[in-house]
Each structure stands twice: as structure tokens, then as C-alpha cells.
Amino acid sequence: MRIDIITVLPELLESPLNHSIVKRAQDNGLVEIVVHNLRDYSQDKKHHRVDDYAFGGGAGMVMQVEPIFRAITALKEERDYAEIIYTSPDGEKFAQPLANRLSMGGDLLILCGHYKGIDQRVRDHLITKEISIGDYVLTGGELAAAVMTDAIVRLIPGAIGDEQSALSDSFQDNLLAPPVYTRPADFNGWKVPEILLSGHERKIHEWQFQQSMERTKRLRPDLLND
Structure with a gap:
């Protein structure tokens, strides 16, 4: 299984994804987790900007459609994804049955929201599933992506030494x-x-x-x- 995560703050994911069960699962070849910096896909070569003001006004910046499109398109050229997930406060509530399904469904691509959100056209045309980890707002979707990744990876056969332990959670x-x-x-x-x-x-x-x-x-x- 492979999980790709697109973010503007890859540093936030370094610790959660490199310790304990998630790290052992990667070391044992059970899962590959790759974090991608969205700024690498910006056409602004000087400042690597990936956000702009919202049309119609309002507070907060919006993640632009173009760098997200470039990132997702490039990754989709390399493999097929079972789901392309956007971490969103108004998405489907993340719960154990959903973690079970995602752990068995194939490769995943997770886009971490940030700022005021992402251009709606990304949600309309590129995202296949929106997921929320709770009825509250975080600074960005990185922590939500880490939570989902941890819950999914620990269900992969072999990730936990005693597989019955996961079944009795x-x-x-x-x-x-x-x-x-x-x-x-x-x-x-x-x-x-x-x-x-x-x-x-x-x-x-x-x-x-x-x-x-x-x-x-x-x-x-x-x-x-x-």
C-alpha cells in the first residue's frame, strides 16, 4: 500500500509518520508513505506561492487550483488511487468502519487543506472523498492526515504483531x-x-x-x- 500526502507544511508530518507502528510498517515494507510539498508545484519560482485572495472578498487566503492540479495530475500519472481524499471540516466523519475500508482499498492520496480552504474547483473535479476527523477547525489538514494515516496503517496485516489486538479495539x-x-x-x-x-x-x-x-x-x- 502507498499513501501520498500533499501539504504546504511537510514538517508537521515528520514526527507522526516516523515513529511507532507507522514507522515499523514502513521499515517492513508494508506501506510506503510519501509527503509532497505543494510549493514544489507552484509556477511562482521566486516565492513558491500557492494561495491567493478569494474572489468576492472575505477574510483569509484560498489555496489555488493550479498547483494542486499539477500535483495531483503528476501523481496520478504514476499510479491509480483508490481514493483522492481532501481533509475538510465538512467531510464525512472519520470513524473505524471507514478506516477499515480504506486500509483494504488500495493506494491513497491525501490533500491537506490550509488557509481558508481550497478552490472549490479542486473539490468538484479532482477529489473523490472528503473526510473530517471531528466538528472543529484545525490550522491545517496535516494533523488530520496524520490521524487518518495512523488509523489506516495499523490495520494493514503485519503492522501490529498481534493482529487480534486491532480486531478488539x-x-x-x-x-x-x-x-x-x-x-x-x-x-x-x-x-x-x-x-x-x-x-x-x-x-x-x-x-x-x-x-x-x-x-x-x-x-x-x-x-x-x-
């Missing part, structure tokens, strides 16, 4: 994960539930499912209505 079955414990079994009188120490696998699984249901009903009842 919160939201996989529209349920929050149950509480987890480790040694010592008794700390300051705070004890691990006896059922987890029993070794009775079926009863443990039943307890974990009950805990997941209770926690979801209490904290995220909306998940049970999806």
Missing part, C-alpha cells in the same frame, strides 16, 4: 473496548476483577462483552443506534 463492533488490567493483581487494595484471574476463557469473554456493552451504553449510546 474500540469501535470495531460499534462497542467501546472493555477495561483492561495487568500485574500486580492487587495494588494499594485496588484489585483486578476475579473473573480475569480465573483462567476460564468463555466466562472471561462473556464478562468482557458485558463490560463493553455497559461502557458503550453509558459513554457512547449513539454507537448502539448506528
Whole structure:
């Protein structure tokens, strides 16, 4: 799998994409992540400008259509993408089922929004999917791209040593994960539930499912209505 990310601030993606599971997945050849500086596609050779004032007035600058078109066109000449994604506050809400689908769908191209947004013609003619990671506004789409990349990469077979771990994560079955414990079994009188120490696998699984249901009903009842 390959993920290409187009941004005006590639430095913001250096740390999130070069540590932990995402780095190991790249080192093991499971995924290739390439960050592209949009300014490299600007025709302004002196200042590498990629934004301009909005037609009709209003505060804020708008990312221009031309450098984005040049960048996406150049990358599409090299490979086919399952999705060309724009990180947008008004896009589809990013959730675990979408991460699952994107992890199995093929190569991805992510365009990070910035400033006041991008020229609408990019969204109309080049983007295949718009995604939001939440109902709030960030300075740019770089952090959103990092969040999506992390969630997608960890689902690629082999990225996590114990693949069952990913399957038991919160939201996989529209349920929050149950509480987890480790040694010592008794700390300051705070004890691990006896059922987890029993070794009775079926009863443990039943307890974990009950805990997941209770926690979801209490904290995220909306998940049970999806």
C-alpha cells in the first residue's frame, strides 16, 4: 500500500509518520508513505506561492487550483488511487468502519487543506472523498492526515504483531473496548476483577462483552443506534 500526502507544511508530518507502528510498517515494507510539498508545484519560482485572495472578498487566503492540479495530475500519472481524499471540516466523519475500508482499498492520496480552504474547483473535479476527523477547525489538514494515516496503517496485516489486538479495539463492533488490567493483581487494595484471574476463557469473554456493552451504553449510546 502507498499513501501520498500533499501539504504546504511537510514538517508537521515528520514526527507522526516516523515513529511507532507507522514507522515499523514502513521499515517492513508494508506501506510506503510519501509527503509532497505543494510549493514544489507552484509556477511562482521566486516565492513558491500557492494561495491567493478569494474572489468576492472575505477574510483569509484560498489555496489555488493550479498547483494542486499539477500535483495531483503528476501523481496520478504514476499510479491509480483508490481514493483522492481532501481533509475538510465538512467531510464525512472519520470513524473505524471507514478506516477499515480504506486500509483494504488500495493506494491513497491525501490533500491537506490550509488557509481558508481550497478552490472549490479542486473539490468538484479532482477529489473523490472528503473526510473530517471531528466538528472543529484545525490550522491545517496535516494533523488530520496524520490521524487518518495512523488509523489506516495499523490495520494493514503485519503492522501490529498481534493482529487480534486491532480486531478488539474500540469501535470495531460499534462497542467501546472493555477495561483492561495487568500485574500486580492487587495494588494499594485496588484489585483486578476475579473473573480475569480465573483462567476460564468463555466466562472471561462473556464478562468482557458485558463490560463493553455497559461502557458503550453509558459513554457512547449513539454507537448502539448506528
